[in-house]
Amino acid sequence: MELFPPIPLTEWQDTKETLHRFAQVVGKIRLAASARRNHWWNVPFHLTGRGITTRPMGQVDGNPVFTIDFDFVNHQLVVATLDGRAISLPLEGQSVASFHDNALDALAQLGVRARIAIPRPYDLPDAGRPFAEDTEHAAYDPVMANRYWQVLSQVALVLEEFAAGFSGKASPVHHFWHTFDIAHSRFSGRHIHQPPQVDPVTREAYSRELISFGFWFGDDTFAEPAFYSYTAPEPPALTGEPLKPATAHWVSRDDTHLAVLPYDAARAESDPRAAVLAFYESAYQAGSRRAGWDTARFGSPGGITDPHLQVPRP
Structure with a gap:
């Protein structure tokens, strides 16, 4: 199978918008039925050999697993x-609407009391419309839905490979249903003071200094799939740092900046996987250098922290 097959936003935007809302319905069930973890790590989906999963949940809320x-x-x-x-x-x-109702009915048939605290989309243009009333989003192209999962799976493995080089606190590689991206984050350990007006989701997500790495499929504000990275909080002069490969660049987004490598630019490289790994590493070096991280202490070459095991065997 081709590494990083084409997935232009224009070819599946209607399907993506529908799937995004399907994912939010299921994600909000997961939110209610799982034990809370720091930085909301209990909430995202993980990849499987056929799609994405909530992982086992229930029990803590009185439901069967x-x-x-x-x-x-x-x-x-x-x-x-x-x-x-x-x-x-x-x-x-x-x-x-039908997906929402049928999913809840299936859970009820299995003896699961599903609870969605706020049964409408999060941070989407129709955030005021309940899922149960959304008959507008009903597109589903099986070919592009399968392609979405293929791309997620390939990107997840590249992120896993990149994650091996860091031994500090780090998130899993996981798929967020609220933003519809896949991401992995590294943390320095420094606590971040959040102003009282910051919303609860953001407060928990960014309570510690981090550098995040991921991939998204494009949206109305950035209409192409891309690999990305950002440092939060953003240190001064971050955008003065170089990025690799040459097609990577800094992009302004809200009041911060993203390091971005367009998906199609990565696909055009002679070795797309190596290009993405180089991009993530350059973004990490940029953020960690400007924020003053002890990168040597966090090093884990090839996923190994024991210096004895790092010595080549004859």
Whole structure:
């Protein structure tokens, strides 16, 4: 299979908008049914061999242990409980409203009391419209939905490879349903004071200094898929730091800056995987240098921290 197959936003934007809302329905169930973790690490999806999964949840909220998986090979939503029972729903032919209602009904049939505290989209243009009333978003192209999962899977492995080089506190490689990106973050350990007016989601996400690395599929403000990185809080003169490869650049977004490598630019490189790894490393060096991180202390060459094991064997 081709590494980093084409996925232009214009070819699947309607499907992406529908899938994004499907993911938020399931993600909000996960939010309610999982034990809270620092920086919201309990909330994102993880990759599987056929799609994305909530991972097991329940129990802490009085429900049986259950999972919800998106299968982008057979194009189904699979709701299952620990005792082996499962219900599958088609992804194609559903509006957000029918998906929402059918998913909750499937959970009820399995004895799961699903609770969505705020049953409408988060940080999307139609954030005021309940999921149960959204009949507008109903596009689902199976080919592009499968392509989305393929790209996620390939990017996840590159991020896992990059993550191996850091031994400090770091997030898993995970897929956020609220922003529809896949990301991995490294932390310096420094506490960050957040002003009282900052919203609860942001306060928890950025309570510690971090450098984040990821990939998103494009949106209305940046209409192309791209690899990205940012440092939070942003240190002075960050954009004066060089990035690799030559097609990577700094982009203003709100009041901060992103290091960006367009997906198609990475695809055009002779070795796309090496180009993305070089991009993430250059962004890490940029942020850590400007923020004064002890990169030597955090080093983990090849995923190894034991210096004895790092000595080449004859």
